[in-house]
Amino acid sequence: MSQRNRLEGGLIERRRPLSFSFDGKSYTGYAGDTLASALLANDVRLMGRSFKYHRPRGVFSAGSEEPNALVELRSGARREPNSRATVTELYDGLKAESQNKFPSLRFDVLAINDALSSFLSAGFYYKTFMWPSAFWEKVYEPAIRRAAGLGRLSGEEDTDTYDKGFLHCDLLIIGAGPSGLAAALTAGRAGADVILADEDFLMGGRLLAEKDLLSVRQGSDWTADVIGELSNLPNVRLMTRTTVFGQYDHGIFGAVERVLDHVLEPQPHKPRQVLWRIHAKRALLTAGATERPIAFENNDRPGIMLAGAMRAYANRWAVTASKDVVIFTNNDDGHRTARDLSANGVNIAALVDCRTNAPTWKEFEVFSGGEIINSRGRLGLRSVKVRLQDGSVKEIACGALGLAGGWNPNVHLTCHKRGRPVWNKAISAFIPAPDGDPLLRVAGAAAGIFSTRGALKSGAEKAIDALEDLDISAHMPDLPEAEDAPINAAPFWYVKGGKGRAWLDLQNDVTVKDIKLAHQEGFKSVEHVKRYTTLGMATDQGKTANIGALAVLADLDGKAIPDVGTTIFRPPYTPVSIGAFAGRSRGKEFRPYRLTPSHKWAEEQGAIFVEAGNWLRAQWFPIEGETHWRQSVDREVLAVRKSGGVCDVTTLGKIDVQGADAAEFLNHIYSNGFAKLPVGKTRYGLMLREDGLAMDDGTAARLAEDHFVVTTTTANAVSVFRHMEFCRQCLWPGLDVQLISTTEAWAQFAVAGPNARKLLQKIVDPAYDISNEAFPYMACGEVTICGGLRARLFRISFSGELAYEIAVPTRYGDALIRRLMEAGREFDAIPYGTEALGVLRIEKGHAAGNELNGQSTAAMLGMGRMVSQKKDSIGRVLAGRPHLIREDDYRLVGLTPVSADSTILAGAHLMNIGEIASAANDQGWVTSTAYSPHIGSSIGLAFLKKGDQRHGDVIRIVNPLDDGDIEATVTGPHFIDPEGERLRV
Amino acid sequence: MIINHPLLGPRDAQEFVYHGDASLIDRPDANAETALDDFHDYLYLRDNPAGSHKELWFHEQGLRSWLVVTRDTTTQEISLVELASDYAKRRGWDR
Known part of the structure; x- marks a missing residue:
């Protein structure tokens, strides 16, 4: 080892x-x-x-x-x-x-x-x-x-936990190198709320990678002292392993903290990474700079690396890639690397400097005016070929080559809000525009200030400057003496000549030749070149590649680099795992569902549940012996039609509309009239969008002169409420009306079937007469039940049967379902789920989501005459557009198959018998289907051209997806009780 | 983004739902002879300015107030936030 x-x-x-x-x-x-x-x-x-x-x-x-x-x-x-x-x-x-x-x-x-x-x-x-x-x-x-x-x-599910959080601060400092530390010290001592974030696991940035940058007294470590002081300040939050990856509008920054990436396995339930949204009043970018390579033939072998990286490996990690190193540089910084390595006992086989006036050193040989033109070594560098100033070529054995092509300020975050960096000739690099963003200042190497002294000073100065915006006064701290070397560099990007490939983008294998080829083929804009060659893509986003490609393009066009342009940097600065963005929103937490008030009871009954909108609703209630869902659903449907059933309809949107002008307001939002609706009555209402198409339907019950309860479909509860608030606040702000969504406040149950009244009479307190005479079809009112509990009762029907909806405050919902089922036992009343609810409404021919799909007019739904022309309601004018009121438009019809054992499929298209089944001959489409135990066959609702005039016709139902082709009889949409007598008994 | 709500102070834009051009407040007269054309223009024709834009935001995860936000579409700078009801009343939509 x-x-x-x-x-x-x-x-x-x-x-x-x-x-x-x-x-x-x-x-x-x-x-x-x-x-x-x-x-x-x-x-x-x-x-x-x-x-x-x-x-x-x-x-x-x-x-x-x-x-x-x-x-x-x-x-x-x-x-x-x-x-x-x-x-x-x-x-x-x-x-x-x-x-x-x-x-x-x-x-x-x-x-x-x-x-x-x-x-x-x-x-x-x-x-x-x-x-x-x-x-x-x-x-x-x-x-x-x-x-x-x-x-x-x-390909497997991520087993780790991720989390998200918000942070707020006066000053966010991005990068904890010399300028970031000086800024944090300045702002921290001034009492400002400071966050100092660095992607590394140690703070210090380049200070960790260099020797002798700071002249401090013997035995003192400025970096450690500053971090020590900062960690004792309660107003300063130090965040290591934290990448600030994006700048967003209004001072919001995205950051990912890798909390437990540095352990074998995070402890269970501890977040491995946290995605932070940082709200910063001011921010300071002190992200340093990235060194750039010099391209030459075969410049991609293992062992060839950035010179500054070599220095960091030697000084911080006490490592060298090889004991024999060559440095290729265009600036003084390459010499620093060579000297540091040499001082660490590494043999500098040569320093090749493209400048003719390069400094010389006694420790190693310097080739002024030289260029490296090629390299050897299949799996690792073995030698480099140097063309000397006199034109002769020399091969030098080495195991590693350091490239020092100058440094690019890390301007990325200043570009995220479309900031455009500007070219700085002195350092041959792009720097942030000086009059850039007032919320995000830039200091240190990120601003193109490369000396340590300059970085420290600019960090402190910019912090003072930023805090002044916030009326916090801060003072320049005592900063250590530090190196203050001038930039001494000659722009040099790639070695010209040579037949082989010289890599610009190592990650995407883009070479100088590729850029030339793209240019030759007409891709001259840098954005086009990028997409054509894949330059600057993938995980590194061309941090070490882009500038070299710009230089090649500039040469080809005979332009200067800034005239070629630069590709824009977008977030994220470095890759962020999808898990961090998801946070806890995974699996069920991705889209949590809501439970109805009768959920617990339904679970006890063994109900099967289905997600409906944001809700989990009982779909059907199987009983012993039932093995197929149709058995349960058919039984539930027949039981409702025969005697009675109860269904939780809490999920329907409920909106309380109150105020002296409530009726006038409803007149505006519904296409049909509401002004004359008497107190104690409910009315079906159709809402149009302003473009004249149907938006939603529901009922409005008038509980008092100035009080209505509006219901919406489950799916549109949120959007209808938003729309009504828009109408109230933006279109008719003078009306005396207030709205509140009460969907969650009331548990509501439909009680349907011939015995519905008898059942409810056992529950509604005797003081309230709900006989057919006293409480007829479409009546509504406030009652008490079970000996004093306040409730709302509506005699409305979705099923086509004698039916009511009864609402109690949500906390009584569980008790009410139990009481209703107990009261219904003598009538064999059953609970029914959403499937039976759907079958009942299709049998009755009520439009629902499939028919109200955003493409239907009132006329298509058979409600054309409901749209009042006497008042100004949303959608009324544009509903009158000629093509929306054509007589030959689609109309809602019912379909029953000619052969009772065929099945009608939703989505199938209607064709005339004898015509070729083609789009040109299309007559309409099937919207909703169900097996109707009442009819004894499959039935469907459909939109059919001139459908209102074609009742009794036989039509083809064609489904090209499974070669389905059946015949069906066109009927009215009401399969049961078209006259509505069952509703009124 | 941060929207400085006139009643609640600065709120994160995530709490809001965007609804587009505030010209939707200026709903035409449904009884005018030119109503069909007026409503067509009102609903389908919008300016798309590079610069200052008045637009509607709904504080859905909060107060339920509709706001008229004046935002620069090129810089995202928000220069003014008003209650839509105030704005509408000022433009004469009192009734």
Whole structure:
């Protein structure tokens, strides 16, 4: 278990060794390692295969920008593909697998793609798999998905728990490097509510990765001191392992905190990740910068990485990718890497600086004006080829190459609200627009201020500035002396010439050639190039790739980089797992359902339940001996028609309408008239939308001159209430009327059947006469029941039988259902569910959701004449549009099959006998069907052209999906009691 | 987004339901001779400005108040929030 490449020092805990495995092989690392640093320590450079060409790849960075070192972490249901080894905190027992390889990482048969690369260039899919189109889904796509892909999903349900939360603060500081820490110190001491978030598991940012940045007295650690002070301030919340991934409107930020990703298994029920919505009065982006590579031929071998990452591995994790390192740089920062490594005992085989005036050092050789033009090493870097200033070529053996192409400020979050970064010539990079967002300031390297001194100072200054907006006065803290080196860089993006491939985007295998090809084929806008070549896509979003591609495009067009443009950054900054977005809203909690007041009782009866809208409703109540749902439903329907049944109808929307102008208000929202409805009466009402089509139907019961109770369908309870409030507040704000939804306040039961009155008379207190004379069809009123309980009684019927609906305060719902069933025993009254309810209403020909589907006019429903022309109601004017009142339009009809044993299917289409079954000959469609035990056959409701004039005709019902083709007789929509006599007895 | 409710103070936009252009408040006269055309235009023709936009939001998970929110569609800046009933009354829809 040697860690050959482990150096001295670092911020790892050598007394806490951790064992882990990669591709089944065991290794040891230390607490404080990442998976990447621990693998490097064990001399593992090869960590994956590339997306398209299956090229061997190793770690490229030391942070969340990593394009290459993607692994499958954990196993079973917890397997997490595309985990970046560079931000995977090492824990004991960690298991990781490389991905996109077969059969093994070292020997991958699909590496053949690399040899075929000339056929796999930009736009390859678009050009190659054009035809035959039927091949796409069955042949091409599955093959491509297998060959070119990243990790595999487990396909199993995530066993972990996720949560969500809200946070509020005066100042959100994003990134805890030197500028973030200085800002937090400044704001924290001023008493402001501060959140300091960092994606890393340690705070300090670049301070952790560097040596000798701060000149502080011997034995003092400024970073630790500041974090210590901040953690003692009650107004400061320090959040490590927390990525602020998006900026949204009005100071809202999205953040994900990886609470327990760094353990083998989170404790049961503890959230593994928490998605935070942070409301910040002001925010400060101190997210640092990302180093950029320099492209050259075969620049993608394991061992080639960013120079700053090499420095971080050496200083923070005491690791080097190899004992023999070459650095390729265009700026002074590359020299810092070489010196740090050299001081750590790493052999710097050469430093190649493209500048002709590069500084020189006695510790290692510097090739000024040199360029690296190629590399060797199949599974890991073995040597680089250097073209010297004099044109000669030299091959230098090395195991690792550090690329230092300058740094890009991490401006991403400033772009989320369409902020456009601007080009800064001094650092050859985009920086946030200086007059950007007043809510989000930027400091430190993220603002293009790269020196440590500058970062500290700008962090403190911007914090003071932001707090001034909030009238909080803050003062500049004593900041340590720090390096203040000037930027000394020459823009240099890629080595020109060469016949091979030079990678720009390692994750998507996009090369300089691909950009040139795309450009040649006319994709000149950077957004087009991105989509054509897949540059900048996938998990790293081109953090190390985009700028190089822009440089190539700029050269091709003979423009400067800022004139080529930049692709816009969108949230999230780094990938966020879907589990975090879902939080607890999984399974049943994704869409919780509501229970009716009789639910417990129905459960006791062994009811079968169904989700209806947001509710769980009893669908039918099987009794002993019934083995098929139809047996139960037929029995329930016949029992209601014969004697009586009870159904929980609480789910119907109930809206209380009160006020002196309540009747006038209802006149506006219903198409039919309500002004003259007497107190104590109920009326059916049809609501139209303003476009004249039917919106919803229900009843309105007038309990007093100034008090109505409106019912809506279950499905539209919310939208109708919203609509009524719109009418009240926006259209008729002068009316004296108030609305309140009382759906949850009243438990309501339908009591239907010839014995319904007798049953209710046993419950309604004798003081209330509910005889047919005193309480006729459509009567309503407030009564008391069971010796004084207040209740509302409505004589309305959905079933076509003598029926009532009785409502009591919800808390009495359970007691009432029990009392009703007890009272009904002598009449053999039964409970019935939604299935029987549906059969009863189809038999009666009442329109429901299938008929009120948003495409039906009042005339189609047979209610054309109900729409009052004498008043201004919603939808009245546009309902009069000529094509909506055509005589030959669809009309609601009933259908009974000519042969009683055929079944009518909803959704089937109607055709005339003798005509070809085609769309051109279509006569209408079946909306609702049921088996009617009353008729003794299948029945249906349908919309049929001129249906009102075709009662008695025989028509074909055609269902091309299952070759169904039956004949049916057209009837009126009422299969039972068309005159309505049963309602009125 | 945050909507600064005139009665309740700042509220998260998640509590609201969006309903589009506030011109829906200016419902035409149903008895005018041109009513059919007027209602057609009222219902189907909307401006889609890049900039300041008056629009309707319903505080469904809260007060049930309809609001007229003046929002810049390019910057999302909300410059004014009023109760729709106040706004409608001011525009003469008292009755």
